[in-house]
Every structure is written in structure tokens, then in C-alpha cells.
Amino acid sequence: MSIFNYSAVNPNNRSKHGTIVAVSEHDAILRLSQKELSVKSITDTTYSLENKILKFINPVANKDLVIFTRQFSVMISASVPVVESLTVLLEQTRNLSLKSMIAELAFEVDSGSFLSDSFAKRPKIFSAFFVNIIRSGETSGKLDEVLNYLADEMEKSYDISSKIRGAMIYPIFVITALVGVGIILMVYVIPNLTAILTETGAELPLSTRIVITASEFLQKYLLLVIAFVVAVIFAIRFYSKTYIGHRNLDILKLKMPIFGKLFQYIYLMRFARSLSTLLKGGVTITRSLEIVAKVVNNTIYQELILETLESINDGHPFAEVFDRSDKYMPKMVPQMIAVGERTGKIDIVLDKINDFYSRESANMLDNLSKLMEPIIMVIMGVGVGIMVAAVLLPMYNLASQF
Numbered sequence: 001m002s003i004f005n006y007s008a009v010n011p012n013n014r015s016k017h018g019t020i021v022a023v024s025e026h027d028a029i030l031r032l033s034q035k036e037l038s039v040k041s042i043t044d045t046t047y048s049l050e051n052k053i054l055k056f057i058n059p060v061a062n063k064d065l066v067i068f069t070r071q072f073s074v075m076i077s078a079s080v081p082v083v084e085s086l087t088v089l090l091e092q093t094r095n096l097s098l099k100s101m102i103a104e105l106a107f108e109v110d111s112g113s114f115l116s117d118s119f120a121k122r123p124k125i126f127s128a129f130f131v132n133i134i135r136s137g138e139t140s141g142k143l144d145e146v147l148n149y150l151a152d153e154m155e156k157s158y159d160i161s162s163k164i165r166g167a168m169i170y171p172i173f174v175i176t177a178l179v180g181v182g183i184i185l186m187v188y189v190i191p192n193l194t195a196i197l198t199e200t201g202a203e204l205p206l207s208t209r210i211v212i213t214a215s216e217f218l219q220k221y222l223l224l225v226i227a228f229v230v231a232v233i234f235a236i237r238f239y240s241k242t243y244i245g246h247r248n249l250d251i252l253k254l255k256m257p258i259f260g261k262l263f264q265y266i267y268l269m270r271f272a273r274s275l276s277t278l279l280k281g282g283v284t285i286t287r288s289l290e291i292v293a294k295v296v297n298n299t300i301y302q303e304l305i306l307e308t309l310e311s312i313n314d315g316h317p318f319a320e321v322f323d324r325s326d327k328y329m330p331k332m333v334p335q336m337i338a339v340g341e342r343t344g345k346i347d348i349v350l351d352k353i354n355d356f357y358s359r360e361s362a363n364m365l366d367n368l369s370k371l372m373e374p375i376i377m378v379i380m381g382v383g384v385g386i387m388v389a390a391v392l393l394p395m396y397n398l399a400s401q402f
Helices: 025-034 049-059 062-077 082-092 094-110 114-120 126-138 143-200 206-240 243-255 258-279 283-295 299-313 321-322 332-343 346-400
Strands: 003-007 015-022 038-044
Touching: 003 025, 003 283, 015 025, 015 094, 025 038, 062 082, 062 094, 062 143, 082 094, 094 114, 114 126, 126 143, 126 258, 126 283, 143 206, 143 346, 206 243, 206 346, 243 258, 243 299, 258 283, 258 299, 258 346, 283 299, 299 321, 321 332, 332 346
Parallel strands: none
Antiparallel strands: 003 015, 003 038
């Protein structure tokens, strides 16, 4: 599929400029004529530098994918054919990367490909979870139902992610500002103030000597400190890409004092929601567990899920492995799963688990937001107190001697 920039006039002789995705230039002109537009000029910009830059800086984001899935589910539920639904969404989409992708999907499905196979060709955008839900809907003839499930779950997941980001923006911004202001003070302001104290020859308090030493160190080695911090960040990123590194960082997440419990709730919620959606979509329990192990995005829970899969294949109950893993798995989860297994309603039980941890995580996020403010105020107070004790008090004592 190609991307064309066009200039045209409508029946009222008003100029119109825009972008259209089509198989060829002839196809683009034909589609524009169907909209009663007379093409004056049309240019293929598929491989232009401008479009490459636009696609790079504006890729398909999670929010775009959530909106696309919801709109697609609504149209399929209204009995609009798949290709026609994709064509309508193509016209409504402004994101160039998403527009190009939808056009390719429509072309492939119109050429005879299964919708799930077309999604599977784009693993960076559509996860195995997404693809298998669509495939189950195609196989069972319930594409509209599974799309609604999928849209609901993606919206819930996006809401939780948005809440977490929202809760973290304020403390990150304040801490970054404090570090920036602290560096400016230590490099440019403190040396001028402490120069007066050192010239007097009086004995300086320990706090003042520490601040002076730190200030001199930053003056001489600021670039080296910045380079060291950047190197540490890259080293952590490289370490996290190894299995051992990823596993250790996942364990660290779960053991963090304040956030550890929140991460646990999020992983359990993701596990329950994903597994429930797959089971409702008609995917087998074994295949569902294979997919959920990848979706949960935590090595510890991935190992537990894969161990559960092996246990089920060996004929053991679903909840057996979870019941032994009380370190990372609350007792409530295997107990409820065992009830669901006995009654044949695992998907309903998983929904209840998801609802419970959704409420718990929402409450924790609210409490976290309220807790962050006094913590930040304390940090700011300590910082100001150190500066006062190290610089202003000695200067005040020096002035009082005269």
C-alpha cells in the first residue's frame, strides 16, 4: 500500500488537500472521485523523508490501538463486513502509521487472508494475546463478541497504566527539579557563599565542610558524574535484557517497600484478565496459559504459569502450583481457582479475581498519590535544612561576632 498526498476540488469548487492510502495512484484517484473530488495533483510520498520522519516520531501507540479496537468492535457488532469496517476506520484515522497499517490489513483481508493472520504479521503492534483472541473469534464465528471482550480488557489495561503514569508524574517531576536545582546551587551558588567562610579562617562545622567538598567535586567532575549516571542507566538496560538480569529486576520490583505490592496486584490482574478473556474466546486452557505467560511480563509469574501448564499436562489440578507458591501468590487466588475448577466456571472466577485486584490497585494508587506529597515535602525540608545548617548558620554566627 502506498501513501499519496493530493490536491483536489469538491463540487463547490473549493480546494481540498490531504493524504490517502491506496494500492496505486489509479486506485487513489478512483477513491477520491467516489467522494466527488476532482484531483488536480497527486504525489506518492510512501518513501519520502517527511513520511519516514512522521512514522518514526508518531508510531502506533497503545492509546491508538485501544481506540482502533473499540471502533472496530462497534462496527463488527453492527454487522458491517470486516473489509468495509477497516476502510471506514482508515478514513477516520489521522495517525499516519496506523492509517498505513489499517490499509495493509484491509488489502490483505480483501485478498483472502484471515484477519488474525494479518494481525500476526505485525508482532510489534499486535501481541500473541490479541492475535489469538481474534483467531478464536474467527474460528467460533463470534468475532463481534471476542472483539468486545478484547476492547473492554484493553481499555481497562490502558486505564490502569494511565493511572500509574499519572501517579508517578508528580513525584518524578518534583525530584528531577530538586536534583537540577541542587546541582545549580552546588556548582554556581554555594562556592560564592562558602568562599566568605573559608577566608575567615574560622573552624567550620562538619556539615559545611561536607557541602564545600561536594561542591568542589561537582565543579571539577560534573561531566564525569553525568557520564557515569548515563553509563549506569545503559548498563542496567543491557543487564535487564539478559534472562538473569530481567529475573532479578522482576524480583526487585516485587520486593520494593511501597510499590512491590502494587506490582504484584497488577501482574495478578493482568494474569486473571488475560486468561479469562482467552477462555471466553474459546481458546483452550493449555494454549491460553502459554499466551498469558508471555503477556504477564514478569519472569517470576511467567515461571509459575509455565510450571502450572506442565502440571496440568501431567494431570494435576490447575491451582496446585499456585498453592505452593505463597511467596508471590496470595492464598486467595489458588483457592478461588480451585472452586472455579470444581464448578467448571474458571472464567467467572478469574473475572472476580480481576475485579478484586482492580479495586485494590485503584485504592493503592489513590493512597500512593496522597502519600507522595508529604514524603516529597519531607525530602524538600531535609534538603533546605542541610543548606541552612551548612551555609546560612555559619554566616549568621560570623556576622554576629561583629
